[in-house]
Amino acid sequence: MDYMIWLNGEYIPRGEAKISMLDRGFRLGDVVFDTSRTFDGKVFRLRDHLDRLYRSLQFVRIDPGMTIDEMEQTTLQVVARNEAQRSKDGDDYMITQIVTRGEGGSRGDAVARANVSIWIDPMGFERYAPLYETGAHVVITKTRSYSSDQLDPKVKHYSRLNFVMADLEAADVDPDAFPLLLDADGNITESIGANFMVVSNGVLKTPVDRSTLQGVSRMTLMELAEQLGIPTEEADLQPYDVYTADEAFLCSTPYCLLPVGRVDNRQIGSEVPGPIAKQLLAAWSEKVGLEIVDQMATRARA
Numbered sequence: 001m002d003y004m005i006w007l008n009g010e011y012i013p014r015g016e017a018k019i020s021m022l023d024r025g026f027r028l029g030d031v032v033f034d035t036s037r038t039f040d041g042k043v044f045r046l047r048d049h050l051d052r053l054y055r056s057l058q059f060v061r062i063d064p065g066m067t068i069d070e071m072e073q074t075t076l077q078v079v080a081r082n083e084a085q086r087s088k089d090g091d092d093y094m095i096t097q098i099v100t101r102g103e104g105g106s107r108g109d110a111v112a113r114a115n116v117s118i119w120i121d122p123m124g125f126e127r128y129a130p131l132y133e134t135g136a137h138v139v140i141t142k143t144r145s146y147s148s149d150q151l152d153p154k155v156k157h158y159s160r161l162n163f164v165m166a167d168l169e170a171a172d173v174d175p176d177a178f179p180l181l182l183d184a185d186g187n188i189t190e191s192i193g194a195n196f197m198v199v200s201n202g203v204l205k206t207p208v209d210r211s212t213l214q215g216v217s218r219m220t221l222m223e224l225a226e227q228l229g230i231p232t233e234e235a236d237l238q239p240y241d242v243y244t245a246d247e248a249f250l251c252s253t254p255y256c257l258l259p260v261g262r263v264d265n266r267q268i269g270s271e272v273p274g275p276i277a278k279q280l281l282a283a284w285s286e287k288v289g290l291e292i293v294d295q296m297a298t299r300a301r302a
Contacts, residue, residue: 053156
């Protein structure tokens, strides 16, 4: 399926979009982005994602040449442009705003203009669907998250070689595993494009945001937990806290909540998904008017 994407004011088939190799995003990783997803064609928490995008832009001093309202309207227009194709199969997809500083010299002020694109990407149902029954596997890697002294994790950027190396490390241990990174002090941080949570003695715990992205999915789960009366806590978590947890799960835009069955080949909890994960998935499904796990299974078979 070749979706239509938006690149610097023009609609282009996804497979034909091109950007110059002189672009600073390609050459220097001088680029920020944000990704949301649709549920039945409707973008979930778009404004929250765009607020985070524009905070990232402000931090790295890139001017996209568009207000946040213009970015929102353009994003919704891209979604509308692809609706006929999406609705034929009852599909959903991810939608990503990517802003590079553009071409130019060694200083940001030498750049003529930013390159702005709004991308549509498939969801990856096939990988995630079986894991709601078997549980995802996770490996804690030697490769660490960036320190906030180096690159603030609140900025959503493409400087991700550490994620690439962590993914390779995890695959060496377990080809199906997701990596889980630590910070310089040995505290749990995040996976690739995903926050991490555990449940211990009925309390939902997630790492503090000192070395992790402030995920919109993470925020959604904390809000749902509060509505359900589930206690929550942001804390420094070590591998010990993961190995001894009653439940663990990843949370991210494409799959919302993905239960974890094994960490470093150790079984986590007595059932997958666990009771808290089931409650949260049910609440999220009710919130978006769509059974998340059922959609994953149906689309994976399509």
